[in-house]
Amino acid sequence: xxxxxxxxxxxxxxxxxxxxxxxxxxxxxxxxxxxxxxxxxxxxxxxxxxxxxxxxxxxxxxxxxxxxxxxxxxxxxxxxxxxxxxxxxxxxxxxxxxxxxxxxxxxxxxxxxxxxxxxxxxxxxxxxxxxxxxxxxxxxxxxxxxxxxxxxxxxxxxxxxxxxxxxxxxxxxxxxxxxxxxxxxxxxxxxxxxxxxxxxxxxxxxxxxxxxxxxxxxxxxxxxxxxxxxxxxxxxxxxxxxxxxxxxxxxxxxxxxxxxxxxxxxxxxxxxxxxxxxxxxxxxxxxxxxxxxxxxxxxxxxxxxxxxxxxxxxxxxxxxxxxxxxxxxxxxxxxxxxxxxxxxxxxxxxxxxxxxxxxxxxxxxxxxxxxxxxxxxxxxxxxxxxxxxxxxxxxxxxxxxxxxxxxxxxxxxxxxxxxxxxxxxxxxxxxxxxxxxxxxxxx
Amino acid sequence: xxxxxxxxxxxxxxxxxxxxxxxxxxxxxxxxxxxxxxxxxxxxxxxxxxxxxxxxxxxxxxxxxxxxxxxxxxxxxxxxxxxxxxxxxxxxxxxxxxxxxxxxxxxxxxxxxxxxxxxxxxxxxxxxxxxxxxxxxxxxxxxxxxxxxxxxxxxxxxxxxxxxxxxxxxxxxxxxxxxxxxxxxxxxxxxxxxxxxxxxxxxxxxxxxxxxxxxxxxxxxxxxxxxxxxxxxxxxxxxxxxxxxxxxxxxxxxxxxxxxxxxxxxxxxxxxxxxxxxxxxxxxxxxxxxxxxxxxxxxxxxxxxxxxxxxxxxxxxxxxxxxxxxxxxxxxxxxxxxxxxxxxxxxxxxxxxxxxxxxxxxxxxxxxxxxxxxxxxxxxxxxxxxxxxxxxxxxxxxxxxxxxxxxxxxxxxxxxxxxxxxxxxxxxxxxxxxxxxxxxxxxxxxxxxxxxxxx
Numbered sequence: 012x013x014x015x016x017x018x019x020x021x022x023x024x025x026x027x028x029x030x031x032x033x034x035x036x037x038x039x040x041x042x043x044x045x046x047x048x049x050x051x052x053x054x055x056x057x058x059x060x061x062x063x064x065x066x067x068x069x070x071x072x073x074x075x076x077x078x079x080x081x082x083x084x085x086x087x088x089x090x091x092x093x094x095x096x097x098x099x100x101x102x103x104x105x106x107x108x109x110x111x112x113x114x115x116x117x118x119x120x121x122x123x124x125x126x127x128x129x130x131x132x133x134x135x136x137x138x139x140x141x142x143x144x145x146x147x148x149x150x151x152x153x154x155x156x157x158x159x160x161x162x163x164x165x166x167x168x169x170x171x172x173x174x175x176x177x178x179x180x181x182x183x184x185x186x187x188x189x190x191x192x193x194x195x196x197x198x199x200x201x202x203x204x205x206x207x208x209x210x211x212x213x214x215x216x217x218x219x220x221x222x223x224x225x226x227x228x229x230x231x232x233x234x235x236x237x238x239x240x241x242x243x244x245x246x247x248x249x250x251x252x253x254x255x256x257x258x259x260x261x262x263x264x265x266x267x268x269x270x271x272x273x274x275x276x277x278x279x280x281x282x283x284x285x286x287x288x289x290x291x292x293x294x295x296x297x298x299x300x301x302x303x304x305x306x307x308x309x310x311x312x313x314x315x316x317x318x319x320x321x322x323x324x325x326x327x328x329x330x331x332x333x334x335x336x337x338x339x340x341x342x343x344x345x346x347x348x349x350x351x352x353x354x355x356x357x358x359x360x361x362x363x364x365x366x367x368x369x370x371x372x373x374x375x376x377x378x379x380x381x382x383x384x385x386x387x388x389x390x391x392x393x394x395x396x397x398x399x400x401x402x403x404x405x406x407x408x409x410x411x412x413x414x415x416x417x418x419x420x421x422x423x424x425x426x427x428x429x430x431x432x433x434x435x436x437x438x439x440x441x442x443x444x445x446x447x448x449x450x451x452x453x454x
Numbered sequence: 455x456x457x458x459x460x461x462x463x464x465x466x467x468x469x470x471x472x473x474x475x476x477x478x479x480x481x482x483x484x485x486x487x488x489x490x491x492x493x494x495x496x497x498x499x500x501x502x503x504x505x506x507x508x509x510x511x512x513x514x515x516x517x518x519x520x521x522x523x524x525x526x527x528x529x530x531x532x533x534x535x536x537x538x539x540x541x542x543x544x545x546x547x548x549x550x551x552x553x554x555x556x557x558x559x560x561x562x563x564x565x566x567x568x569x570x571x572x573x574x575x576x577x578x579x580x581x582x583x584x585x586x587x588x589x590x591x592x593x594x595x596x597x598x599x600x601x602x603x604x605x606x607x608x609x610x611x612x613x614x615x616x617x618x619x620x621x622x623x624x625x626x627x628x629x630x631x632x633x634x635x636x637x638x639x640x641x642x643x644x645x646x647x648x649x650x651x652x653x654x655x656x657x658x659x660x661x662x663x664x665x666x667x668x669x670x671x672x673x674x675x676x677x678x679x680x681x682x683x684x685x686x687x688x689x690x691x692x693x694x695x696x697x698x699x700x701x702x703x704x705x706x707x708x709x710x711x712x713x714x715x716x717x718x719x720x721x722x723x724x725x726x727x728x729x730x731x732x733x734x735x736x737x738x739x740x741x742x743x744x745x746x747x748x749x750x751x752x753x754x755x756x757x758x759x760x761x762x763x764x765x766x767x768x769x770x771x772x773x774x775x776x777x778x779x780x781x782x783x784x785x786x787x788x789x790x791x792x793x794x795x796x797x798x799x800x801x802x803x804x805x806x807x808x809x810x811x812x813x814x815x816x817x818x819x820x821x822x823x824x825x826x827x828x829x830x831x832x833x834x835x836x837x838x839x840x841x842x843x844x845x846x847x848x849x850x851x852x853x854x855x856x857x858x859x860x861x862x863x864x865x866x867x868x869x870x871x872x873x874x875x876x877x878x879x880x881x882x883x884x885x886x887x888x889x890x891x892x893x894x895x896x897x898x899x900x901x902x903x904x905x906x907x908x909x
Contacts, residue, residue: 052512052513053510053511053512053513054512054846054847054848055512056843057843057844057846057847059847095765096765096766096771099764099765099766100766100829100833103764103766103833103834103836103837104829104832104833104836105836105840106836106837106838106839106840106841106843107840108840123840123844124840125840125843151777152775152777155777155802155803156774156777156780156781156802158803159734159780159800159802159803160780162733162734162803163733163734163780163800165733166628166629166732166733166734167627167628168627226847270731271731271905272730272731272732272904273627273731274623274624274626274627275620275623275624275626275627306560306564307545307560307564308558308560308561308564313560316617317553317613317617318613319613320612320613320614320615320616320617321616321620322617322620323617323618323620323621323624344620344623344624345620346616346619346620346623349616349620376561376564376565379565379566379567380564380565380566380567381567382567383566383567383568383585383586383589384567384568384569385567386514386515386567386586387515387567387568387569387584387585387586388569389513390512390513390515390584390848390849391847391848391851392847393847393848394848446627
């Protein structure tokens with residue numbers, strides 16, 4: 012593969028198909044506190060389901076960072092009505108997929124099925140959310156599997172670089188700050204099933220549940236299915252989060268995470284922005300950043316990779332800012348013996364971009380490209396459902412999906428270059444290197 | 455009841471908004487070869503270019519893909535990785551489209567918001583873009599141009615070699631990838647599936663521009679490639695564009711070299727051990743399996759799923775559910791030539807390789823002896839059929855699936871495999887398990903972690 016392309020902006024821009032707006036075709040209902048959204052598209056027989064509850068890692072209490080993860084991991088391990096094998100059999104016999112995943116701030120629900128099986132999948136989402144069995148045997152298995160997954164992550168240079176970066180730019184209590192692996196393993200091992208049950212009882216419920224179904228859907232039938240499956244379920248509480256903002260930590264500006272026997276070094280280099288996706292200047296900075304690091308013809312790939320051959324992949328992007336203030340980062344890979352050269356080349360591009368800004372021609376090209384990317388991205392049910400979910404998480408009304416192209420087109424060169432100057436400061440950035448780096452630096 | 459479910463799934467396979475077999479179109483210079491399902495095959499008479507068309511107007515988007523029937527199976531010692539390196543150099547420009555002129559393919563495609571890339575695999579190399587339908591001619595012109603007009607300069611090879619080498623290094627970072635690569639190398643003694651597509655490091659570094667030019671001039675011809683167009687377009691207009699841009703090229707002035715090496719029969723189990731820094735062990739088992747076109751392919755795919763896909767799979771119950779592994783998985787090769795049936799198990803902390811390997815072989819033998827249930831077959835076949843349906847969500851997904859069938863040697867596998875899944879019986883699964891899952895034709899691999907990689 013030429014490269015593993017990160018289409019980070021794909022789900023961030025809105026452009027209807029030119030035939031009808033997206034928002035006017037969306038059906039949205041409040042059912043027992045559940046925000047239910049359906050959209051029929053041209054695809055036949057396939058339905059993508061995405062859902063969220065605000066119960067990701069950030070919902071864990073400060074003294075037990077594993078609690079939200081362990082609770083979410085118990086959802087598909089059997090209910091009061093069916094054990095996990097029976098549930099799997101019901102899904103597998105019709106080829107449907109359904110999973111729950113605990114992310115930074117949300118519990119994600121991801122499903123895919125044929126149209127005829129939507130009622131079954133909705134009923135199983137409801138059953139697993141409402142009636143988890145919390146079997147002691149399954150809980151011990153979940154704990155062991157999670158510890159195994161955490162240990163495997165210690166082998167991954169990308170994850171180690173990103174984890175350490177988060178602790179260098181986000182303060183304690185910030186949702187985007189990752190718990191060190193050793194602390195997380197210890198938390199997993201000491202967590203009891205009673206604590207998980209108590210967490211579930213306090214926070215789980217329909218009050219903040221969002222469900223999105225896109226594809227070959229019948230909105231009225233789905234409304235009926237959701238009403239029936241979730242009838243009588245009550246509760247749901249937003250977890251408390253600390254009012255802390257990323258940035259300005261007293262931390263080493265360069266850090267090395269030494270990992271033996273690695274032939275590639277992962278680099279994360281950046282800073283907290285203090286901005287959410289929906290903040291007024293965020294769009295300008297996002298497009299400016301895309302010109303630096305958004306694709307093959309962006310400055311970083313065009314120079315550090317294409318001209319100098321120093322890396323397989325190098326990107327610049329803004330991250331983790333849907334729900335809270337996020338960060339700006341460059342992510343790159345370098346061979347250990349080309350690491351210093353690669354970082355210097357990157358620094359040249361970063362400084363030039365920061366000092367001189369972007370050009371009018373670059374901006375026009377990127378606006379055109381980003382608009383086209385989203386048009387293409389919305390051609391699958393996954394892409395469309397993801398765009399709707401992202402819009403909601405960012406706090407927008409769904410009309411934003413249609414309004415975005417105009418906002419994008421109205422960006423001026425001055426707005427973009429001013430945002431770069433205002434929010435980005437290369438001198439305050441943190442540089443993390445993870446891999447077999449012999450010159451271990453922490454300064 | 456089980457059969458009705460399968461039939462319902464099969465009926466649900468109709469892609470996009472298609473409801474009837476499309477009629478072929480008559481465009482001068484093209485011969486209509488056949489129409490299967492919603493895909494019509496044409497050949498450009500003058501140069502033998504194969505063209506596959508499937509229309510869908512559910513979104514104003516089209517995917518254009520060209521597949522060259524050349525992959526790492528066409529490489530030999532000294533040129534391993536050449537197909538992939540050449541794929542990278544295909545983005546360096548032609549006299550008509552290049553960075554100096556400001557119209558390099560990256561610049562053109564990113565300005566229109568294309569999702570585009572290229573991939574290289576054992577049997578093929580493909581180049582593609584998913585774009586707004588209005589851009590079809592723009593992309594086809596630039597894609598066709600590089601079929602025969604690539605610059606292929608050493609000044610481009612040098613920096614790109616280190617780019618590709620870094621891609622190789624990224625792969626080497628992952629212990630499971632390293633183990634897979636070494637198991638495959640041991641499984642094939644003669645056949646070029648022996649080496650991985652990215653090639654050996656020394657070959658990536660050492661292959662000359664002359665060798666790459668030779669490779670390009672041997673394989674990059676219309677009569678060794680297939681153009682696939684899926685999405686919202688007019689078939690007659692699209693064929694007209696194909697003729698305009700690809701009709702400019704002659705067919706290859708030489709026969710396209712055909713691989714004749716056959717892997718000799720394996721007569722005993724082979725074992726591989728990889729020791730590197732890491733946290734948790736891995737056990738892999740690979741059995742010899744037939745080509746994608748073999749009639750047993752569907753039953754083998756179902757067998758793989760029954761063994762290691764999902765919570766109800768045999769190995770999940772025997773290993774992961776017993777806290778012996780963190781997960782298990784299967785990968786049944788779908789390639790032009792005889793391939794590998796792979797089972798993978800990631801060990802849980804404190805569990806030994808011996809323990810997990812023993813259970814894997816016990817479960818395989820149990821299945822060979824006692825067979826499988828109709829419920830297991832129904833669930834596995836349903837998963838495969840649903841995966842096919844899901845892979846028809848969007849024009850790029852369709853083109854990608856067809857691409858692998860082209861590489862396997864018969865694009866109609868895109869439809870026939872789906873039909874075959876509906877016919878698999880428990881007896882079929884037991885039969886193929888006994889035919890192919892033999893220890894003497896297996897490779898066992900262990901990744902043994904030496905020390906903690908990070909803390």
